[in-house]
Amino acid sequence: MSHILDALAHGNRLRALPPGQKLAFSGILLALALVAPAPVQLLITLWLGVWIVGHAAIPARLYLPILLLPLGFAAASLPALLIGLVGSENFASIQSDVWRGLGQPLAGWTLYVSKLGINQALSLLTRSLAATSAMLFLLLTTPIHELIQVLRKLCWPPLLLELMVYVYGFIFTLMAIVEEIHVAQKSRSGYISWRRSLHSFGMLIGQLLQRSLNSYRSLSMGLAARGFRSEFRVLSVLRFRRSRRLEAEAVAGVLMLSGLTMALQA
Amino acid sequence: MTTIKAKLASLFGMAALSGAIVLLSPAPAQAMHIAEGFLPVSWALFWWLVSLPFLLMGLRSMARITSEHPELKLLLALAGAFTFVLSALKLPSVTGSCSHPTGTGLGAILFGPWVMTVLGSVVLLFQALLLAHGGLTTLGANIFSMAIVGPVVAWLVFRGLNQTGNTRLAVFAAAALADLATYVVTAGQLAIAFPAASGGFSASFLKFGSIFAITQLPLAITEGLLTVLVWNWLQSYGQRELTTLQQLAQRA
Numbered sequence: 001m002s003h004i005l006d007a008l009a010h011g012n013r014l015r016a017l018p019p020g021q022k023l024a025f026s027g028i029l030l031a032l033a034l035v036a037p038a039p040v041q042l043l044i045t046l047w048l049g050v051w052i053v054g055h056a057a058i059p060a061r062l063y064l065p066i067l068l069l070p071l072g073f074a075a076a077s078l079p080a081l082l083i084g085l086v087g088s089e090n091f092a093s094i095q096s097d098v099w100r101g102l103g104q105p106l107a108g109w110t111l112y113v114s115k116l117g118i119n120q121a122l123s124l125l126t127r128s129l130a131a132t133s134a135m136l137f138l139l140l141t142t143p144i145h146e147l148i149q150v151l152r153k154l155c156w157p158p159l160l161l162e163l164m165v166y167v168y169g170f171i172f173t174l175m176a177i178v179e180e181i182h183v184a185q186k187s188r189s190g191y192i193s194w195r196r197s198l199h200s201f202g203m204l205i206g207q208l209l210q211r212s213l214n215s216y217r218s219l220s221m222g223l224a225a226r227g228f229r230s231e232f233r234v235l236s237v238l239r240f241r242r243s244r245r246l247e248a249e250a251v252a253g254v255l256m257l258s259g260l261t262m263a264l265q266a
Numbered sequence: 267m268t269t270i271k272a273k274l275a276s277l278f279g280m281a282a283l284s285g286a287i288v289l290l291s292p293a294p295a296q297a298m299h300i301a302e303g304f305l306p307v308s309w310a311l312f313w314w315l316v317s318l319p320f321l322l323m324g325l326r327s328m329a330r331i332t333s334e335h336p337e338l339k340l341l342l343a344l345a346g347a348f349t350f351v352l353s354a355l356k357l358p359s360v361t362g363s364c365s366h367p368t369g370t371g372l373g374a375i376l377f378g379p380w381v382m383t384v385l386g387s388v389v390l391l392f393q394a395l396l397l398a399h400g401g402l403t404t405l406g407a408n409i410f411s412m413a414i415v416g417p418v419v420a421w422l423v424f425r426g427l428n429q430t431g432n433t434r435l436a437v438f439a440a441a442a443l444a445d446l447a448t449y450v451v452t453a454g455q456l457a458i459a460f461p462a463a464s465g466g467f468s469a470s471f472l473k474f475g476s477i478f479a480i481t482q483l484p485l486a487i488t489e490g491l492l493t494v495l496v497w498n499w500l501q502s503y504g505q506r507e508l509t510t511l512q513q514l515a516q517r518a
Contacts, residue, residue: 005395005396005397005398006396030402030403031307033303034303034306034307034310034403035307066398069301069398079473079477080456080470080473080474080477081460083473084462084463084465084469114462114463115463116462116463117462117463120460124303124304124460127303127304127306128301128302128303128304129303130303131302131303131401131403132301132302132303132398132401135302135394135398135401135402136398138395139394139395139396139398144392144395144396147395157322157325159325159328159329159332159339160325160384160388162339163339163342163343163346163384163385163388164388164391164392166339166340166342166343166344166346166347167343167346167347167350167388167389167392168392169343169347170343170344170346170347170348171347171350171351171392171396173347174347174348174351175351178351205352205496206495206499208348208351208352209348209496209499209500209503210499210503212344212347212348213503213504213507215344216340216341216344216507219340220337220340220341223337223340224337228336228337229336230336231336231339
């Protein structure tokens with residue numbers, strides 16, 4: 001998954017746009033998605049779908065599963081929102097909230113489907129969809145190291161950004177180690193059955209830990225030998241190209257959506 | 267000979283436990299990360315405001331440590347990447363499920379709670395950006411439950427129980443309770459944001475809490491046991507790093 005998202009971020013058609021613009025665009029839409037009424041949230045979802053699948057040329061069969069992932073979380077929490085439990089003697093007092101009640105009380109308790117819960121669940125679904133698409137726009141079109149460059153200009157704490165650069169780098173080192181071990185295990189009959197794959201997985205974690213410590217030791221020794229006292233800086237040689245047409249579409253769309261939000265809330 | 271036996275035993279234990287984790291983590295996806303857009307804007311903002319001071323304090327504490335030992339930045343980053351990769355490993359194995367170990371317990375024991383706050387936040391950010399787990403607006407809430415409350419609980423439990431001399435028990439309890447604390451806080455965050463019509467916060471808290479308890483209680487125990495095994499590995503292969511880290515954690 002990590003590889004797929006990162007590969008898309010590096011290879012999409014909006015890659016050449018300045019990362020600051022993309023960050024601002026998704027930030028504004030994210031904020032709008034949180035405060036706007038449901039119809040605007042659905043519009044945001046659709047419009048960002050056009051940006052991601054149309055303008056950035058991310059295949060829809062890759063985009064849709066990622067977009068629907070948060071709905072899994074929503075689905076897991078839905079029962080807690082929808083179903084209410086109330087003592088039978090108090091049932092009359094919450095009558096206004098009951099959409100469908102269970103006829104027969106169970107041991108003095110009545111189960112019912114809550115109207116407030118339905119409203120909460122619906123607004124949650126639309127908000128979640130819109131906000132997720134705004135976040136996905138950023139992470140599918142902008143590689144993380146470009147994002148970190150922008151955050152550096154925005155004066156984020158340098159130590160935090162430095163840590164992010166290192167973690168990002170190590171993630172791919174460790175992923176490569178995991179893949180190596182995985183191939184080695186597969187070629188020696190690892191993961192051939194359910195029980196075998198559990199054993200293999202345990203070995204994988206232990207080996208990964210050991211290899212991580214080893215690579216840290218050699219890295220810190222190498223750095224100490226070179227008198228490392230401060231931080232790594234990487235020269236950025238990327239050139240970005242602005243696009244008049246897309247800028248116009250973004251500004252016009254955001255203005256229209258905010259206007260619609262205000263009109264619907266007034 | 268005995269060391270080989272011990273190694274085999276811990277390997278076997280690890281295999282069994284990770285198996286248990288895979289088996290016991292059922293369908294509800296992302297039960298721990300609050301997904302993007304899930305919280306109303308006021309609550310998302312609120313949790314960001316609560317988390318920021320802790321994050322800044324953690325950064326200060328980390329800056330103090332790393333100015334003396336700059337190479338430790340790399341060790342911290344490696345720990346973060348390790349946590350991230352572990353959480354990413356879960357994805358292919360169970361369809362739709364990603365109830366994976368948080369790793370905050372071990373991190374808090376090794377690095378102290380303040381450093382773990384920063385490290386946990388970075389890992390959470392990457393989980394949002396690279397795996398689309400959690401989100402940017404809900405990052406504040408996730409940081410509070412997973413990178414602040416979890417580590418602090420783990421640290422306190424570890425400090426308290428380690429005095430009894432049983433380090434393994436202390437590690438187990440710290441990791442398991444940190445996990446549990448994280449779930450309780452997450453359930454609380456959802457309950458405040460979505461109070462039930464009848465019974466308000468407490469009824470809603472019970473509902474979210476019981477859904478989480480089914481999935482996460484066994485997971486907390488397995489995470490505790492897994493952390494003990496990783497601790498054993500560190501004892502046998504990373505003794506040098508372990509002592510450095512513990513001295514640092516005392517000073518931080």
